Amino acid sequence: MKDVLLIALFAALGAGGAGLLGWAAIRLLRRRSVALSLFTVAVVTVLAVTSGTFAVAQAMFLSTHDFGVVVTVLGMAAVVSLLTAALLGRQVVAGSRALAVAARTVGSDAGFTAPDQPLGTELAALSEELAATSARLAESRAREQALERSRRELIAWISHDLRTPLAGLRAMAEALEDGVADEPERYLVRIRTEVERLTGMVDDLFELSRIQAGALSLSVARVSVYDLVDDALAGAYPLARRRGVRLEGREVAAEPVEVDSREITRVLGNLLVNAIRATPEEGVVAVAARREADEVVLSVTDGCGGIPEQDLPRVFETGWRGGAARTPRRDPGEGGDSGDSGGGLGLAIVRGIVEAHAGRAGVRNVDGGCCFEIALPAPRTASHA
Structure with a gap:
């Protein structure tokens, strides 16, 4: 039981340092792209896991071979995680840009034209709201023309x-x-x-x-x-x-x-x-x-x-x-x-x-x-x- 507590303590110390750095980075990037924020979150997660694992490995005095195995596993996991975060961020940015282009059609004579590509739940809800707003604007314009x-x-x-x-x-x-x-x-x-x-x-x-x-x-x-x-x-x-x-x-x-x-x-x-x-x-x-x-x-x-x-x-x-x-x-x-x-x-x-x-x-x-x-x-x- 004592070993488990020590491992938890070393892991918390290692991950906590990465978390503090990540919190500072997210604060600095809060006005930047959503994709960059998502990638930063993935980087912080990888660093937290890596730091915690290294701290535990050092405390347990692993052999060179075992330590190399841990590093390899962590490296492969980090690459996959970062690539996934990058792809997700790219998808979110593409959806946001498509919705921004579609938003320019709000209030036009042809009405709101929703993006062709699939959108996430939040962006899809925003698209529906823009369509409803465009419809209300069209009704208001029709009433104004009638008046x-x-x-x-x-x-x-x-x-x-x-x-x-x-x-x-x-x-x-x-x-x-x-x-x-x-x-x-x-x-x-x-x-x-x-x-x-x-x-x-x-x-x-x-x-x-x-x-x-x-x-x-x-x-x-x-x-x-x-x-x-x-x-x-x-x-x-x-x-x-x-x-x-x-x-x-x-x-x-x-x-x-x-x-x-x-x-x-x-x-x-x-x-x-x-x-x-x-x-x-x-x-x-x-x-x-x-x-x-x-x-x-x-x-x-x-x-x-x-x-x-x-x-x-x-x-x-x-x-x-x-x-x-x-x-x-x-x-x-x-x-x-x-x-x-x-x-x-x-x-x-x-x-x-x-x-x-x-x-x-x-x-x-x-x-x-x-x-x-x-x-x-x-x-x-x-x-x-």
């Missing part, structure tokens, strides 16, 4: 919608000023109509700016969707009568919701106005409300003939106007032929208000037209109808 496209379209539509009534107002004002207007009262009525339309456009722009800035203040209270639909239908009835469109609200469940009744009534009003203007004469616009799991879903179905499938994802974008299927008919009693008061702001306001209530807005094609739906969170204490 920029919507902004350009909004500016174009607003410019058009402002230019036309302003030109008309100027012409009518000049006619009244020059005294060449045959029916001044008719001109004044027309001017007032156009001013009201421009006022509505400005109001919509202000509302949209508040929504996008997160400054929309909600006064939430529990109300019945039946009352919300009833108020919205009452507000849209005069327009529907002028257009020859029938309004229906038969399938409206008296479900409670906790919302800002003024804002949600405006949402329903925007949807109804768009639906009425897009529906042919003698058509039907139907409003419904139902409970689905933890949501109350309100829908407005029109007879516009449908929206092209490729346009459905863009319906609620700022400035979107749609194609011929939803081109509104001119109403002589209104200020213009726009589908809303401004450049495609109505549906953008709808989505903004609904999302401010932690809800969602969507649209789908149905037989003969479109169905716009808004889903609002149902109160937790409300019982399922």
Whole structure:
């Protein structure tokens, strides 16, 4: 037992000296290549084993032959160990360089291109994270491009919608000023109509700016969707009568919701106005409300003939106007032929208000037209109808 303890002591002394030198070397090389650090670890391991073995061999007074055998074994083991460490370091460096080259493709148009060669577990995990980051960057870039496209379209539509009534107002004002207007009262009525339309456009722009800035203040209270639909239908009835469109609200469940009744009534009003203007004469616009799991879903179905499938994802974008299927008919009693008061702001306001209530807005094609739906969170204490 005493011999074993002595051998352990001599081995510890010999290996400890090599370990101290190795610790100092690793500290000096901590900012250098990983391959060099791995090779240093292998060298320290070999030196520790060799030093410990030499210390024990000297203490045991081995013969020259036996000592030569020990040295030969240690030398061969050291060569193999160092070669293995060098190959491993080279492999790690190659993987790191390949991943560094691949990292340059993060955020590119083609997306992240992972290295072809096999990687270790850690580098493979890093590659997956880079791929996920690249995907998020691509999504962010796509959203930014969509917002920029919507902004350009909004500016174009607003410019058009402002230019036309302003030109008309100027012409009518000049006619009244020059005294060449045959029916001044008719001109004044027309001017007032156009001013009201421009006022509505400005109001919509202000509302949209508040929504996008997160400054929309909600006064939430529990109300019945039946009352919300009833108020919205009452507000849209005069327009529907002028257009020859029938309004229906038969399938409206008296479900409670906790919302800002003024804002949600405006949402329903925007949807109804768009639906009425897009529906042919003698058509039907139907409003419904139902409970689905933890949501109350309100829908407005029109007879516009449908929206092209490729346009459905863009319906609620700022400035979107749609194609011929939803081109509104001119109403002589209104200020213009726009589908809303401004450049495609109505549906953008709808989505903004609904999302401010932690809800969602969507649209789908149905037989003969479109169905716009808004889903609002149902109160937790409300019982399922």
